[in-house]
Amino acid sequence: MSSAERIEEFLGEVKNSFGNNALVKLKLAGYHGGEADLKSIDVKKIVVKGGDKFSFTFHYKTRDIIKNLIQPEAIGALRTALTSEFRSAQLATTGFDISFERNGDKVRLKRTEVAGREAPSGDHDRAKNRMIDAGKKPYLHALKITGADGNVLSGSQDKFRQINKMVEIFAPLIQAIPGENPRIVDMGAGKGYLTFALYDYLVNVAKRPVEMVGVEYRAELVELCNEIARQSGFDGLRFEQGSIIDYDASGADAVIALHACDTATDDAIFKGISSGASLITVAPCCHKQIRRQMESAPQTASMLDFLLRHGTFMERQAEMVTDGLRALLLEQHGYKTKVFEFISDAHTPKNVLIVAEKQNKSADGKAVAEKIAATKSFFGIDYHHLERLLQAPL
Structure with a gap:
């Protein structure tokens, strides 16, 4: 046979x-x-x-x-x-x-x-396998994920699944960071869905003490989240008001940014690189800065004209070029990078995650720089915001 x-x-x-x-x-x-x-x-x-x-x-x-x-x-x-x-x-x-x-x-x-073996139940009760148990979590109730009974609200099921999926991805990455009590900075934390859940899992489930800071520009959200953290007894978690680019991330071991719009993602990556963070993870949102340049350039490479004359293909191409250059710039500064989809696009079309881990040795800087230059030339790009930040004197 x-x-x-x-x-x-x-x-x-x-x-x-x-x-x-x-x-x-x-x-x-x-x-x-x-x-x-x-x-x-x-x-x-x-x-x-x-x-x-x-x-x-x-x-x-x-x-x-x-x-x-x-x-x-x-x-x-x-x-x-x-x-x-x-x-x-x-x-x-x-x-x-x-x-x-x-x-x-x-x-x-x-x-x-074999004999006497039974098949496991196939019921798709995902709650049994959640990283975060919904019951008796004050922060989930305060964030309107659960009701007073501790059950997930029907309108928040997707959000709860997303939170658990992100914790599933981020937790082992953070647990791999060497040293005790690593400092985690969540840039553009918003209402802190991930910030609270990740802190809860690391400290209370994985028993990995961390210092976590959520950075958010809107003062009312910072006040709200600090009160929720106090009510939850999360002594190692706090929220601070400010913009990503102005925040002092010195001493950060990990920098996270989920759906920071357009160049705010670059600001977060820059802060992570500048602080020497062991881990940088971002889920980009919007890619206007590169797209504008690609649209205004002489039609990018005649071989791509049949694609890029369509707005939807231009948008997708701009996303890939922007994030591809981000990965190259991270590699140029000593990070090993991976780019992958972290949740289904049924939940959000912005479902790409860039994970960068600091390496002991740097990539071939000359070769990476040549690749960056060639990519910019091919797509008619004058500059990438992250590249400009990294070139500016500190």
């Missing part, structure tokens, strides 16, 4: 166990594909309003990402993974286990019968 036939045999058992409610778990390991930091994948069955789905948990070095797929999509993804990306897989069902091992072009399957 060929390796392709053995893979289809394995996938057939996966489909059967899924359809018969016999799937206990499926784990893929031995990753050797091109995606940085991916280690393994866990797969289970869930029951949601739209029907039964496969829930994939992608385990990366510092975070997990969950994707729920209908059966055809899931089987297609598993077929690709088993053919060229993962060397082993373990399928556990209520009646048997099957191990999958691939060595080059050879695939080996081993089946072992």
